[in-house]
Amino acid sequence: MKVTVVGAGNVGATCADVLAYREIANEVVLLDIKEGVAEGKALDIWQKSPINLYDTRTVGVTNDYARTANSDVVVITSGLPRKPGMTRDDLISTNAGIVQSVTQNIVQHSPNAIIIVVSNPLDVMTYAAHITSKLPRSKVIGMAGILDTARYRAFLAEALDVSPKDIQAVLLGGHGDTMVPLPRYTTVGGIPVTELIEEEALNAIIERTKNGGGELVKLMGTSAWYAPGSAAAQMVEAIVRDQKRVFPVCIKLEGEYGIDGTYLGVPVVLGKNGVEKVIELKLNDQEMELLHLSDKHVKEVMAVLDNMQSGS
Ligand SMILES: NC(=O)C1=CN([C@@H]2O[C@H](COP(=O)(O)OP(=O)(O)OC[C@H]3O[C@@H](n4cnc5c(N)ncnc54)[C@H](O)[C@@H]3O)[C@@H](O)[C@H]2O)C=CC1
Numbered sequence: 229m230k231v232t233v234v235g236a237g238n239v240g241a242t243c244a245d246v247l248a249y250r251e252i253a254n255e256v257v258l259l260d261i262k263e264g265v266a267e268g269k270a271l272d273i274w275q276k277s278p279i280n281l282y283d284t285r286t287v288g289v290t291n292d293y294a295r296t297a298n299s300d301v302v303v304i305t306s307g308l309p310r311k312p313g314m315t316r317d318d319l320i321s322t323n324a325g326i327v328q329s330v331t332q333n334i335v336q337h338s339p340n341a342i343i344i345v346v347s348n349p350l351d352v353m354t355y356a357a358h359i360t361s362k363l364p365r366s367k368v369i370g371m372a373g374i375l376d377t378a379r380y381r382a383f384l385a386e387a388l389d390v391s392p393k394d395i396q397a398v399l400l401g402g403h404g405d406t407m408v409p410l411p412r413y414t415t416v417g418g419i420p421v422t423e424l425i426e427e428e429a430l431n432a433i434i435e436r437t438k439n440g441g442g443e444l445v446k447l448m449g450t451s452a453w454y455a456p457g458s459a460a461a462q463m464v465e466a467i468v469r470d471q472k473r474v475f476p477v478c479i480k481l482e483g484e485y486g487i488d489g490t491y492l493g494v495p496v497v498l499g500k501n502g503v504e505k506v507i508e509l510k511l512n513d514q515e516m517e518l519l520h521l522s523d524k525h526v527k528e529v530m531a532v533l534d535n536m537q538s539g540s
């Protein structure tokens with residue numbers, strides 16, 4: 229299995245490292261536009277292989293898409309991260325052009341690849357990659373839900389003083405303030421979370437999760453990379469090992485949840501064909517209302533992209 233990671237910055241290099249040391253692919257190609265960066269980081273990861281005992285070949289290239297040819301999966305992390313004071317949506321004008329030109333090159337050299345978008349604003353960049361690639365929706369998907377649920381699970385594990393391994397959760401919606409965590413679908417070792425934590429404490433954790441990316445931007449001056457890079461690698465693993473994992477993933481909705489044409493995070497089954505099934509939960513009125521608010525927000529940012537492209 230061959231996996232390409234575009235963008236050898238913080239998230240891309242972390243993702244390539246996880247793909248290599250967990251031997252998720254036989255070959256990982258790391259590509260960046262900046263001369264030497266991908267080569268250097270790929271060489272560093274390869275030099276770690278005798279220490280951490282893996283044999284995934286890791287290669288770095290500067291904009292040489294021929295070297296990425298026939299990749300099975302491509303992860304797109306190229307683009308600017310936000311700085312303190314910015315929203316993810318502020319990145320649209322720089323990142324849309326980057327994601328679209330990268331997607332064109334990828335599809336030309338790896339027409340059968342499954343594309344995982346990471347660049348922000350995530351839902352709209354997934355839209356940008358999808359319309360550029362002209363691939364089926366099951367093959368152009370975005371990573372955000374695994375990260376957002378991981379933050380939620382980590383905060384809950386801390387509050388309850390239990391292992392994060394035992395916390396299962398799902399959330400829906402866009403990757404931003406309008407994401408929809410679902411306490412009704414959150415369990416701790418099979419026990420509904422609402423039996424273990426007060427409503428006020430749970431609400432505080434939900435709020436912290438919604439602002440999870442911003443909390444890190446404020447601390448570091450740039451956005452997160454360890455959890456995002458690992459989350460993207462987990463999606464790659466589900467695909468290349470045909471694991472049929474159930475993850476929240478950003479995909480174009482086509483009537484599910486009463487939403488048509490918006491790119492939003494929903495639970496799916498992820499396997500060798502990409503998204504093999506979109507799971508439709510039976511939401512209550514309040515959850516459905518929150519999801520539709522998220523839909524409204526993402527639609528507005530999708531319209532910004534449409535207007536940029538039509539020059540208006
Ligand atoms: N979906 C999610 O949950 C998350 C998304 N992100 C997003 O991921 C993106 C990357 O974040 P970082 O890795 O922290 O940024 P970074 O600045 O460390 O790395 C970005 C890399 O992209 C490269 N690049 C720029 N234009 C390119 C092009 N045309 N072709 C190839 N490479 C190009 C840059 O040279 C740089 O090395 C950002 O847009 C960020 O907002 C970050 C964390 C989580």
Ligand SMILES: O=C([O-])CC(=O)C(=O)O
Nearest residue numbers: 310316348441442451452
């Ligand atoms: O917050 C950001 O800009 C990066 C991101 O999407 C995240 O860490 O959730």
